[in-house]
Amino acid sequence: MALTSPRFTSSRRLFNASNNAPPLRMGARRGRAVHLIQFALLDLGYAMPRSTGGSYSPDGIYGNETVGIVKAFQRSRHITDDGEVGRDTLRHLEAAFPRPSHRLRLHFRSLALTNVPFQQSFRNARTVYGQYGIDVQFGSGESLHLTPAQAALFDRIDQNCVWTLSTGEYDQLHRLGSHTPPFDIKVYFVRQLRGALGCGGHAPGRPAATVAAAAWRWDMAHEVGHVLLTSSFRGPVHAPHIRNLMNAFPPDNSVIKVLTDAQVRQMRSHACCH
Numbered sequence: 001m002a003l004t005s006p007r008f009t010s011s012r013r014l015f016n017a018s019n020n021a022p023p024l025r026m027g028a029r030r031g032r033a034v035h036l037i038q039f040a041l042l043d044l045g046y047a048m049p050r051s052t053g054g055s056y057s058p059d060g061i062y063g064n065e066t067v068g069i070v071k072a073f074q075r076s077r078h079i080t081d082d083g084e085v086g087r088d089t090l091r092h093l094e095a096a097f098p099r100p101s102h103r104l105r106l107h108f109r110s111l112a113l114t115n116v117p118f119q120q121s122f123r124n125a126r127t128v129y130g131q132y133g134i135d136v137q138f139g140s141g142e143s144l145h146l147t148p149a150q151a152a153l154f155d156r157i158d159q160n161c162v163w164t165l166s167t168g169e170y171d172q173l174h175r176l177g178s179h180t181p182p183f184d185i186k187v188y189f190v191r192q193l194r195g196a197l198g199c200g201g202h203a204p205g206r207p208a209a210t211v212a213a214a215a216w217r218w219d220m221a222h223e224v225g226h227v228l229l230t231s232s233f234r235g236p237v238h239a240p241h242i243r244n245l246m247n248a249f250p251p252d253n254s255v256i257k258v259l260t261d262a263q264v265r266q267m268r269s270h271a272c273c274h
């Protein structure tokens, strides 16, 4: 069966499960496939106190709690309540989310070419947020043509990255380029940031992120994550789990990143995520 929801399409394991080859069941290897099923069930209103709250949350472990919740979901859909996620259960899970629940529109402003191709950064952002029902949309893209004085100023951003950047180089940088709607996020690609590969700080009311040319392939999504979490997030700014998008030093690999339920709740509550 072809999966169509971005919540599930990025997982090869879920594709196999949708063909019963084999279904996901108790004792399945811990990981993202189980995590995504657990997250979908959380979004449907099922409580999973044992599987949530940790640094990889939901925890991706197909234990008794997950079996029980899958059975409850199956009974609500009048299908066999075997507690396994195969073709029928995935079909009903997909039907429960006919469209993304949230939308996030990004506008790109380039001062420099990035090592990682833009299409890859954008695709990765769509993949990681799409898992949680957040549709990342392309708002607009511009290559900025700078005056020699601007080019010299913005060649390297020396200002420290903090949450609120109402003055200085970042503030000036984030004023460049065409105007965007108030609840969209601008992403600036610059050559270099002093001591960093990205920054999610910006002036109040002008949501923006900045990404350096040498950034890794998940960094654009990571900096947008900072914008959405804001300084009010009641958890570590950088998540301890290596698989988490908001980990400080995630490996630059193609392993798809995850978010915790606490992070997703906070991100969805941002005015830019609607």
Ligand SMILES: [Zn+2]
Pocket (backbone or CB within 6 Å): 222, 226, 238, 248
């Ligand atoms: Zn960070």
